[in-house]
Amino acid sequence: MKDAAPETIFLKDYAEPHHWVREVHLTFRLAPTETRVLSRITFVPNAQNAGDLVLNGEDLKLITATVDGAIVPMDVSDTHLRIKSADLPTKPFTFEAEVEISPETNTALEGLYMSNGMYCTQCEAEGFRKITYYPDRPDVMATFTVRIESDQPVMLSNGNPTASGEGWAEWHDPWPKPSYLFALVAGDLVNHPDRFTTKSGRDVELNIYVRPGDEDKCAFGMEALKSSMKWDEDTYGREYDLDIFNIVAVDDFNMGAMENKGLNIFNSSCVLASKETSTDANFERIEGIIAHEYFHNWTGNRITCRDWFQLCLKEGLTVYRDQMFSGDMRSHPVKRIEEVLQLRARQFREDNGPLAHPVRPESFVEINNFYTATVYEKGAEIIGMLRRILGDEDYYKGCNLYFDRHDGQAVTIEDWLKAFEDATGRDLSHFQQWYSQAGTPRLKVSEAWEDGTLTLTFTQTTPPTPGQPDKKPQLIPIAVGLIGPNGDEVVPTTILTLSEETQSFTFDGLGARPVASILRDFSAPVILEREIDAATRAFLLANDTDPFQKWEMGRMLAKDTLIDMITRDATPATDYLDAIKAVLTDESLDPAFRALVLGLPSEDDIAQTLFDAGQTPHPQKIHAARQTLRQTLAIHLSDACPTLFRQLETPTFVPDADGSGKRSLRMAVLGLMTLNDGGEAARALYAKADNMTEQLGSLSALLAAGLGAEEIQAFEKQWKNDRLVMDKWYTMQVVHAAPDSTATTVETLTQHPDFTLRNPNRFRAVFGALTANHAGFHHASGAGYETLANHLIKLDKLNPQTTARMCGSFETWRRYDADRQALIRAQLERILATEDLSRDTTEMVNRILGD
Numbered sequence: 001m002k003d004a005a006p007e008t009i010f011l012k013d014y015a016e017p018h019h020w021v022r023e024v025h026l027t028f029r030l031a032p033t034e035t036r037v038l039s040r041i042t043f044v045p046n047a048q049n050a051g052d053l054v055l056n057g058e059d060l061k062l063i064t065a066t067v068d069g070a071i072v073p074m075d076v077s078d079t080h081l082r083i084k085s086a087d088l089p090t091k092p093f094t095f096e097a098e099v100e101i102s103p104e105t106n107t108a109l110e111g112l113y114m115s116n117g118m119y120c121t122q123c124e125a126e127g128f129r130k131i132t133y134y135p136d137r138p139d140v141m142a143t144f145t146v147r148i149e150s151d152q153p154v155m156l157s158n159g160n161p162t163a164s165g166e167g168w169a170e171w172h173d174p175w176p177k178p179s180y181l182f183a184l185v186a187g188d189l190v191n192h193p194d195r196f197t198t199k200s201g202r203d204v205e206l207n208i209y210v211r212p213g214d215e216d217k218c219a220f221g222m223e224a225l226k227s228s229m230k231w232d233e234d235t236y237g238r239e240y241d242l243d244i245f246n247i248v249a250v251d252d253f254n255m256g257a258m259e260n261k262g263l264n265i266f267n268s269s270c271v272l273a274s275k276e277t278s279t280d281a282n283f284e285r286i287e288g289i290i291a292h293e294y295f296h297n298w299t300g301n302r303i304t305c306r307d308w309f310q311l312c313l314k315e316g317l318t319v320y321r322d323q324m325f326s327g328d329m330r331s332h333p334v335k336r337i338e339e340v341l342q343l344r345a346r347q348f349r350e351d352n353g354p355l356a357h358p359v360r361p362e363s364f365v366e367i368n369n370f371y372t373a374t375v376y377e378k379g380a381e382i383i384g385m386l387r388r389i390l391g392d393e394d395y396y397k398g399c400n401l402y403f404d405r406h407d408g409q410a411v412t413i414e415d416w417l418k419a420f421e422d423a424t425g426r427d428l429s430h431f432q433q434w435y436s437q438a439g440t441p442r443l444k445v446s447e448a449w450e451d452g453t454l455t456l457t458f459t460q461t462t463p464p465t466p467g468q469p470d471k472k473p474q475l476i477p478i479a480v481g482l483i484g485p486n487g488d489e490v491v492p493t494t495i496l497t498l499s500e501e502t503q504s505f506t507f508d509g510l511g512a513r514p515v516a517s518i519l520r521d522f523s524a525p526v527i528l529e530r531e532i533d534a535a536t537r538a539f540l541l542a543n544d545t546d547p548f549q550k551w552e553m554g555r556m557l558a559k560d561t562l563i564d565m566i567t568r569d570a571t572p573a574t575d576y577l578d579a580i581k582a583v584l585t586d587e588s589l590d591p592a593f594r595a596l597v598l599g600l601p602s603e604d605d606i607a608q609t610l611f612d613a614g615q616t617p618h619p620q621k622i623h624a625a626r627q628t629l630r631q632t633l634a635i636h637l638s639d640a641c642p643t644l645f646r647q648l649e650t651p652t653f654v655p656d657a658d659g660s661g662k663r664s665l666r667m668a669v670l671g672l673m674t675l676n677d678g679g680e681a682a683r684a685l686y687a688k689a690d691n692m693t694e695q696l697g698s699l700s701a702l703l704a705a706g707l708g709a710e711e712i713q714a715f716e717k718q719w720k721n722d723r724l725v726m727d728k729w730y731t732m733q734v735v736h737a738a739p740d741s742t743a744t745t746v747e748t749l750t751q752h753p754d755f756t757l758r759n760p761n762r763f764r765a766v767f768g769a770l771t772a773n774h775a776g777f778h779h780a781s782g783a784g785y786e787t788l789a790n791h792l793i794k795l796d797k798l799n800p801q802t803t804a805r806m807c808g809s810f811e812t813w814r815r816y817d818a819d820r821q822a823l824i825r826a827q828l829e830r831i832l833a834t835e836d837l838s839r840d841t842t843e844m845v846n847r848i849l850g851d
């Protein structure tokens with residue numbers, strides 16, 4: 001029976017459960033299509049909110065269920081098992097059930113499923129209800145004891161191993177946890193072992209479990225894990241709390257990775273690394289994700305969320321923590337610029353469209369649709385602002401109080417902020433609005449100079465977002481520094497806190513009129529609208545002491561140049577070309593930073609900028625202008641590039657900040673050279689590359705110049721047995737396809753024998769690349785839209801979660817002309833009209849259509 005209209009859940013309706021759980025005992029008798037799950041659960045009636053026993057359960061075949069050993073009346077639907085309070089004891093009781101489930105046919109990759117013959121689970125957010133009947137909500141925390149029976153050689157669950165024998169293993173997790181952190185793995189796996197001793201002397205066994213053949217790709221991840229454990233001790237005073245920590249790599253996974261207590265499960269693309277198969281960017285990402293999942297042990301697991309509206313409580317904070325870790329491991333300025341690029345490309349884009357929502361949403365239909373850039377990335381920006389406003393010392397004071405006060409609890413954003421208020425005596429009521437008000441504030445600034453005093457006047461407005469027409473001023477920390485006319489810094493970074501709609505700040509006692517550097521280190525997630533001429537930008541690009549602002553000035557020069565080329569048929573500005581050349585050849589600057597300055601804004605970014613300025617973006621024109629600018633840069637820098645290319649060679653591959661920085665600049669330079677030399681340098685590098693960064697870098701340089709037909713074939717031949725590298729092969733071809741042939745390239749690739757809808761990485765390799773190819777996806781024919789919709793409709797039958805996520809590619813549709821809007825609308829309506837469309841996809845498409 002299908003549900004009627006899917007229900008909307010509201011934060012304001014939160015109520016405690018009628019029953020708490022003390023202990024859970026689970027036995028799994030694993031079999032591909034008929035796994036039996038036996039549960040024994042001790043329930044304790046909640047005196048604060050007495051009522052029926054309400055258990056979630058989906059896709060379960062109920063065999064038996066009893067209360068204290070006796071059959072009682074129960075009401076079993078597609079989604080719940082209910083027992084009336086009149087039929088229940090008023091004191092603690094034991095509920096026992098046996099259910100049957102079918103992991104092999106579970107293509108949604110939620111609950112217990114199989115991937116390449118291995119059993120694994122994914123329970124966040126609401127997957128545990130597909131394993132057994134349970135109050136599947138994060139405020140119900142319990143200890144779990146698990147017995148696994150199967151013929152698989154490796155059997156893992158949360159906590160510590162307690163006993164095992166031929167065909168069985170038992171695990172016990174002493175830390176109470178919500179069901180979304182439950183995990184089980186059973187398969188033919190090999191492990192890469194290591195150890196870590198915590199600062200109080202606990203000896204912890206560490207393992208990374210992978211499929212046979214992948215053993216040689218674990219060493220980097222293991223080092224990242226040990227660094228993360230050390231970092232959390234040194235920085236936050238947080239220690240690990242079990243005798244064993246396991247990581248498992250799985251090929252079929254909807255997301256990046258999952259922080260299950262003591263048993264993190266990773267998408268293999270986010271843990272397996274070797275220089276032959278992984279790029280520098282892969283290494284950096286793997287290090288960050290391993291840290292992220294490990295850090296969840298305290299921010300998420302020991303202290304968890306009361307309800308799913310509080311998702312940012314664990315995600316925003318944990319992203320912030322992994323960002324700081326990566327900065328410490330590599331380079332803070334480079335990391336910050338990369339974060340801002342991401343934030344603008346994903347979160348600002350989301351905030352600007354029909355999917356905009358507060359960092360803490362107030363309602364949802366399907367919680368899986370709220371694992372968003374806003375919750376994660378803007379959530380992390382809020383923590384960064386909190387720290388800027390409080391200062392480091394008070395920030396850590398607040399964190400410590402939060403950890404002490406709430407260890408073992410399921411809490412809310414109010415609890416989080418209260419810990420900071422109580423630890424520091426500050427009032428954070430205005431600050432709290434960042435969690436409830438959606439939209440990106442626009443900040444305008446004007447400057448006045450008189451008698452040695454510089455006055456900066458800021459005005460903020462936030463455009464309306466769905467359901468929130470009227471916005472209030474936010475509390476915005478604005479980091480400002482002043483640079484004197486000779487290029488010296490005359491006032492170091494100072495935090496101005498804007499709380500009103502309009503507010504002025506003065507700097508006095510200045511000798512000569514300085515140039516203000518505003519929003520240093522991107523101190524708040526806002527759009528700064530500042531009228532400033534190209535010469536001042538070039539001045540700051542050359543002289544600012546803040547690396548983020550230095551980069552930002554280069555970026556704005558590039559953007560202005562592109563906009564002028566598109567809207568006024570201008571030729572590329574020489575101001576810009578000269579400024580870039582100066583940075584590129586400045587050997588005092590970090591190569592990674594120079595590579596970032598050389599990078600051009602994406603076509604999607606230009607489209608959004610034009611739209612914000614009241615114009616209709618024309619994808620083909622944007623694409624052409626960007627190509628022309630690249631070509632012009634290639635000529636303007638044609639002397640500098642070959643020299644740099646030689647100088648930046650790294651004799652041995654070490655995936656650290658220094659080596660990866662050099663290679664990123666070197667590959668950027670190669671991209672430009674390839675536009676001039678017929679592909680000579682790129683072909684030579686491709687032929688001798690011994691690492692994936694250079695192999696892929698040279699291949700993509702060739703493809704971007706319309707070359708590389710032979711190399712793309714050779715690449716396939718070389719890597720056809722490596723799933724993760726083949727994902728890159730698919731992506732490359734689509735990302736670099738010419739706009740006219742993008743959709744046909746996609747169609748051809750989906751006919752390839754190795755293309756499958758069952759592996760989310762493969763689907764994203766092709767369709768994520770399609771939507772990243774702006775001019776190809778938005779081709780006037782509508783072929784890009786149609787291809788995506790065709791495959792989303794097919795994928796929804798198998799995997800609603802990934803389908804719904806990919807629908808987000810249409811979120812920008814209102815930016816474009818009427819014809820394109822009509823084409824997109826038709827595809828969205830066609831998706832919506834599909835029979836038995838999942839709740840996930842239905843919610844997403846309805847929100848995108850917004851009518």
Ligand code: PHE
Nearest residue numbers: 124125255257258259293371
């Ligand atoms: N909680 C995971 C993380 O951020 C993400 C995730 C969500 C994974 C839902 C799977 C399912 O680390």
Ligand code: ZN
Nearest residue numbers: 292296315318
């Ligand atoms: Zn997370």
